[in-house]
Amino acid sequence: MKNLPPLTPMALIGLVGVAAFIVLAAFAPWLAPHPVSEVVGGVWDVPSADALLGTDNIGRDLFSRLVWGARVTFVIAALSTAIAFLIGVSLGFYAAVRRGWIDQILSRLNDLMMAIPTLIFALVVLAVLPKNMVVLVLVMATLEATRVFRVSRAIAADLVGLDYVEVARLRGESWSWIIVREILPNALSPLLAELGLRxxxxxxxxxxxxxxxxxxxxxxxxxxSLVKENKDGLLFGIFAALIPGAAIAALVICVNLVVDWILRKTTSLKGARRNG
Amino acid sequence: MADILLKVTDLEIKAGDATIVDKVSFDLQKGRVLGLIGESGAGKSTIGLASLGHSRDGLQITGGQAELNGRDILHLSKRDTRLLRGAAVTYVAQSAAAAFNPAHRLIDQVIEATLWHGLMSRAMAIERAKELFALLGLPDPENFGDRYPHQGSGGQLQRAMTAMALCPHPELIVFDEPTTALDVTTQIEVLAAIKQAIAKTGTSALYISHDLAVVAQVADDILVLRNGRMVERGSVDDIFNAPREDYTRQLVSMRQSEKPAREQARDSLLSIKGIEAGYIPGIPVLQDVSLDLGRGETLAVVGESGSGKSTLARVVTGLLPASSGTLSFDGKELANGLAARTPETLRNIQIVNQIPDLALNPRQTVEAILSRPLAFYFGLKGAALQSRVATLLDQIELPHSMLGRYPAELSGGQKQRICIARALAADPKLIICDEPTSALDPLVAEGILDLLMRLQAEVGTSYLFITHDLAIVRAIADTVAVMLGGKVVRYGRKAEVLAPPFDPYTEKLVASVPEMRPGWLDEAIARRPSPRRSS
Incomplete structure (x- = not known):
């Protein structure tokens, strides 16, 4: 990951946003003025010195809940993305390297999963299974993994045809060597971009x-959940629900800006070979 | 002089801080052809494009002048440049197949620029195009233009593109390596057509190529370029008979080497018997191929693209299992397909690919690339591994400082040397060389061939050498197989194969290889019984 592309203003905004989010998540106990479920005032109070962004639907400090919420959001999203990549990339690369019927079975099973609308699949499964964080993370990871599988299989399928992979096969290298040493290092940039998007x-x-x-x-x-809890306030002209909503939007945009920046790097790598 | 068409003075083109073209000056008289020759990076295409008033993205013309008929073409307005291109100056690209739009008929594309400039009526332009098709020896000139690009061969498209360039009666045509992507037997047809068309229409041309033997046939004068600088400029006769610079002398004396023929065939290392193989069941690419390769010898397999020579290499490596026939290696039967081969067999058959860029993992250093086969096959570690890697670098004549480099930091020739060292690291009995020099500049390619020959003499490795170039065959082969359409049409010791009496295909092949002297093309055309107009 040497020679990063030049930092554009948009990339800088994205990086700052993502960094702020991670700081918020990591240092929540020190940054939040109040414990997560402490009632500090009335219902939907206006912002004050004690509650910077006002209070929520049962009088808890909205700012504190936003800070704690960043932590929950980060942990669940990061864990599920990580697991999705572990499953998706390894199966995707394996399918691309082995080809033939192994590829067919894995790819068609993946198509089957992708054919079911994500949200309906999640609603049904989560309604049946016990409601806890582990189940939530696993369900999200499984659904994300189908998309990761697609992308990583496509990236690896491009690389498998290259001569240096064939040379490794001719040498008699194992599949795991080919995947880990020959393919993975060359797939890192596009995968990194995909990681951000996911x-x-x-x-x-x-x-x-x-x-x-x-x-x-x-x-x-x-x-x-903060949006959900406070959405009824909108009917009374209380905008508490919009603040976590805006936070979600801002974070997703920031992540996308960073991804765009990394993708510039990927494409400049591909364009490095010039003729003439 | 009044009859100077193009005058370039102190042309300087830069990409950022790097100088691509450094103070190049030349002039081109009306009705003459100037050949620009040099290896990749010499700046010849950049100069050719500057003659169209164009520079590629990222390049800036920072100094000098280019005048066409006394008119400065480097500082024209966008509008004037557009009026210049496709009318007074036209261009023929290297790959016509990529330059034509597959969705339109050829005739519409051939006359498009002429119509756009309003130089002729549509009917006149079509008439002119048909004349040019006939002049360029295209089949059925009346109706050839009704074809779509996919209905023409590479050689036909290249000639159609020449017709496109000639259509508006231009003053200057820039040919940018027009025959480089073609097979030799097609190249001679296209060269002859281009030469004849230029002569008949009296057009001036810049002819860009890396192949001096080709340029010598078409050009009147030659400008030798290297690293963006002019090396030498002279008439074709001067360049060949009295070259002034060392570099020119090297270029002229190239491709003359010949490996002395061994009398006796040695005992067989690889024996191929009745092989049939293909990619789609029922459509064999190789049919009944039987060949033998002696220990410490080189078997050259020659043929044009599509003849099945690379498929044969894939069958021997085991990447493509044969559907029938047997292979035997070192006295034992060779398993059909990679999975069934023992590590010992895999070690003994190594490969050197055509394009070194694709054959080296861009994320591994030279040290990692060379160490892996040593660790994998021989379990070498630590100091023993390091000293063996160092020996390999010595063998391929690269300094030890290369160890920490990534492939992107090496030149094309250095990369190919690393590929050879990687094959050598396995201490194999057979190295399959699949066109190892065709992606390299001529002088670099000569260095690679010399290296391969020296290693064969030192280590005794056998080569199965796939090539389309008969000059290479002369330089390296002991045994030669000529392939056509998946079959071996001629096979034997080099001296027999390359001497008459020939079969028709081999004769055509031998006659098509450009010789390093002016006038070869005219003789070759005169020698042929009837010019074939269809390839």
Missing amino acids: FAFAILFLSTLSFLGLGVQPPIADWG
Whole structure:
């Protein structure tokens, strides 16, 4: 990951945004003025010195809940994305390298999974299974993994045909060597971009699930749950729900800006070979 | 002089801080052809494009002048440049197949620029195009233009593109390596057509090529370029008979080497019997191929693209299992397909690919690339591994400082040397060389061939050498197989194969290889019984 592309202003905004989010998540206990479920005032109070962004639907400090929510959102989105990549990349690379019937079986099973609308699949599974973080992370990871599988299989299928991979096969190298040493290092840049995108989608997906009541369960809350809890305030002209909503939007945009920046690097790598 | 068409003075083109073309000056008289010759990076294409008033993205013309008929063409407005191109100056690209739009008929594309400039009516332009098709020896000139690009061969498209360039009665045509992507037997047809068309229409041309033997046939004068600088300029006769610079002398004396023929065939290392193989069941690419390769010898397999020579290499490596026939190696039967071969067999058959860029993992250093086969096959570690890697670098004549480099930091020739060292690291009995020099500049390619020959003498490795170039065959082969359409049409010791009496295909092949002297093309055309107009 040497020679990063030149930092554009947009990339800088994205990096700052993502960094702020991670700081918020990592240092929540020190940054949040109040514990997550402490009632500090009345219902939907206006901002004050004690509650910087006002209070929520049962009088808790909205700013504190936003800070704690960043932590929950980050942990779940990061874990599910990481697991999705572990499953998706290894199966995707394996399918691309082995080709033939192994590829057919894995790819068609993946198509089957992708044929079911993500949200409906998640709603059904989460409604049946116990509502806890582990199940939530695993369900999200499984659904994300289908997309990661597609992308990584496509990237690897391009690389498998190259002469240096054939030379490794002729040498008699094992599949694991070919995947880890020959393919993975050359697939890192596009995969990194995909990782960023998937992370952004995971945040959105988690927010959706929480908004629908199937994600993070009270009393703790991620940003999606905060929107859900405070949405009724909109009817009375209280904008508490918009603040976590805006936070989600800002974070996803920031992640996308960073991804764009990394993708510039990927394409400049590909364009490095010139003729003439 | 009044009859100077193009006058370039102190042309300087830069990409950022790097100088691509450094103070190049030349002039081109009306009705003459100037050949620009040099290896990749010499700046010849850049100069050719500057003659069209164009520079590629990222390049800036920072100094000098280019005048066409006394008119400065480097500082024209966008509008004037557009009026110049496709009318007074036209261009023929290296790959016509990529330059034509596959969705339109050839005739519409051939006359497009002429119509755009309003030089002729549509009917006149079509008439002119048909004349040019006939002049260029295209089949059925009346109706050839109704074809779509996919209905023409590479050689036909290249000639159609020449017709496109000639159509508006231009003053200057820039040919940018027009025959480089073609097979030799097609190249001679296209060269002859281009030469005749230029002569008949009296057009001036810049002819860009890396192949001096080709340029010598078409050009009146030659400008030798290297690293963006002029090396030498002179008439074709001067360049060949009295070259002034060392570099020119090297270029002229190239491709003359010949490996002395061994009398007796040695005992067989690789024996191929009745092989049939293909990619789609029922459509064999190789049919009944039987060949033998002696220990410490070189078997050259020659043929044009599509003849099945690379497929044969894939069958021997085991990447493509044969559907019938047997292979035997070192006295034992060779398993059909990679999975069934023992590590010992795999070690003994190594490969050197055509394009070194694709054959080296861009994320591994030279040290990692060379160490792996040593560790994998021989379990070498630590100091023993390091000293063996150092020996390999000595063998391929690269300094030890290369160890920490990535492939992107090496030149094409250095990369190919690393590929050879990687094959050598396995201490194999057979190295399959699949066109190892065709992606390299001529002088670099000569260095690679010399290296391969020296290693064969030192280590005794056998080569199965795939090539389309008969000059290489002369330089390296002991045994030669000529392939056509998946079959071996001629096979034997080099002296027999390359001497008459020939079969028709081999004769055509031998006659098509450009010789390093002016006038070869005219003789070759005169020698042929009837010019074939269809390839």
